[in-house]
Amino acid sequence: MPVLTRLIPSPVVVDIRTGALDDLVGLLADQRISASGRLAFAISNGSGQALREKLAPLLPDADWYAVADGTIDSAVKLADDIKGKRYDAVVGLGGGKIIDVAKYAAARVGLPMVAVATNLAHDGLCSPVATLDNDNGRGSYGVPTPIAVVIDLDVVRDAPVRYVRSGIGDAISNISCVADWELSHRLTGESIDGLAAAMARQAGEAVLRHPGGIGDDAFLTVLAEGLVLTGISMSVAGDSRPASGACHEINHAFDLLYPKRAALHGEQVGLGAAFAMHLRGAHDDAGLFAEVLRRHGLPVLPEEIGFSTDEFVKAVEYAPQTRPGRFTILEHLDLTTDQIRDAYADYAKTISS
Structure with a gap:
C-alpha cells in the first residue's frame, strides 16, 4: 500500500498572543514538556535578563545561562554547561542569536528546545537551522525544529521597532x-516540494498584502505566524530552499x-x-x-x-x-x-x- 500521508516536523504548540509569557509555565506543564520545571534557560544580557526577573520566581528549579554572543563557541559552551544535569528541555529566551545558540546546544545534548522569541527579526525562530558565527564567518547547522514556540506580542512590542x-x-x-x-x-x-513552496509563499503573501502596520496586534500576529510557517516550510523541504x-x-x-x-x-x-x-x-x-x-x-x-x-x-x-x-x-x-x-x-x- 502506498504511503498516503507524511509526517511534518513541527512544534507541538505555537502560542502567539498578548500575555503569552505569563502562561509559559502552565503551557509547558500542560503539553508535558516540563511538569517539573527543570529547565535550562539560555538568555541574553539584555531583554533576557529583564524577563528572567519576571519568570524566575515561577520556576524555582530552572537554571539560567547567560549567552555572550551568537557564535558556535557560545553554543558549544552552553551544551557543555547543561550536559548531564537532567533537564526536561532547553528554553531559548531572546532574539534570533539566543534562539539559534539554544537550538544548537539542545541538539548537541539530545534535549527538546522551546523558542520564546522576544522579537520578530527573522524566520529562524522556528526553523530547523541554527545560524552561528564561526572562524570562517557564519555557518548554518541543521537542528531539530523547536518543540514549542511562544511569542508574546507585548514583549515583541517592547523590542526596538x-x-x-x-x-x-x-x-x-x-x-x-x-x-x-x-x-x-x-x-x-x-526537485521542488509543492507543500513547502506553498507554505513559504503564502506566509510571505499574508504579510505583503496585510493592510495593518507594526503597531497593530492583528498585523504582528500575521507576521509572527508567517515567520513560524516559514520555519516549518524549511523542515518540510529538508533545507532552507523555500526561504x-x-x-x-x-x-x-x-x-x-x-x-x-x-x-x-x-x-x-x-x-x-x-x-x-x-x-x-x-x-x-x-x-x-x-x-x-x-x-x-x-x-x-x-x-x-x-x-x-x-x-x-x-x-x-x-x-x-x-x-x-x-x-x-x-x-x-x-x-x-x-x-x-x-x-x-x-x-x-x-x-x-
Whole structure:
C-alpha cells in the first residue's frame, strides 16, 4: 500500500498572543514538556535578563545561562554547561542569536528546545537551522525544529521597532525565494516540494498584502505566524530552499564583504528581494515590494542602509559565490558588472516613478 500521508516536523504548540509569557509555565506543564520545571534557560544580557526577573520566581528549579554572543563557541559552551544535569528541555529566551545558540546546544545534548522569541527579526525562530558565527564567518547547522514556540506580542512590542521591520523584510522575501526555486525547477530539473513552496509563499503573501502596520496586534500576529510557517516550510523541504534565494545570496554577500557595516538580515533580504523581482522582469511586483517595504519603514535602496551604488553592485556580483550550487535568477542571468549597474539604475528609476 502506498504511503498516503507524511509526517511534518513541527512544534507541538505555537502560542502567539498578548500575555503569552505569563502562561509559559502552565503551557509547558500542560503539553508535558516540563511538569517539573527543570529547565535550562539560555538568555541574553539584555531583554533576557529583564524577563528572567519576571519568570524566575515561577520556576524555582530552572537554571539560567547567560549567552555572550551568537557564535558556535557560545553554543558549544552552553551544551557543555547543561550536559548531564537532567533537564526536561532547553528554553531559548531572546532574539534570533539566543534562539539559534539554544537550538544548537539542545541538539548537541539530545534535549527538546522551546523558542520564546522576544522579537520578530527573522524566520529562524522556528526553523530547523541554527545560524552561528564561526572562524570562517557564519555557518548554518541543521537542528531539530523547536518543540514549542511562544511569542508574546507585548514583549515583541517592547523590542526596538527595527527588529519588527526586519522580520517583515524576511517574510516578504519568501515570494522571491520560491520564484527562484521554481525557476531552478524549470531550467535545471531541481526537485521542488509543492507543500513547502506553498507554505513559504503564502506566509510571505499574508504579510505583503496585510493592510495593518507594526503597531497593530492583528498585523504582528500575521507576521509572527508567517515567520513560524516559514520555519516549518524549511523542515518540510529538508533545507532552507523555500526561504533562501537570490535575495539571501545578496544578504550573505553584504555580510561577507562589509562585516562591520552590514544591516539587519531582513533589511538586506527585503531590498534584495525587490531587486531580484525586478531582474525577473516582474516590475509591477518589484514596485509592490518597494511600496510595502517603504510603508513599513524598510530600505529599498542601498544608500538607505549606508551602501553606495558601487558597493551594492559589488555585492550582487559576489552573491552567487555565497551559495555554490544554488540556482537563482542571479545564476541564470549571469550578469556582468556593467549589466548589474544598468539593471540597478533601471530598478531605482522604476520604483521611484
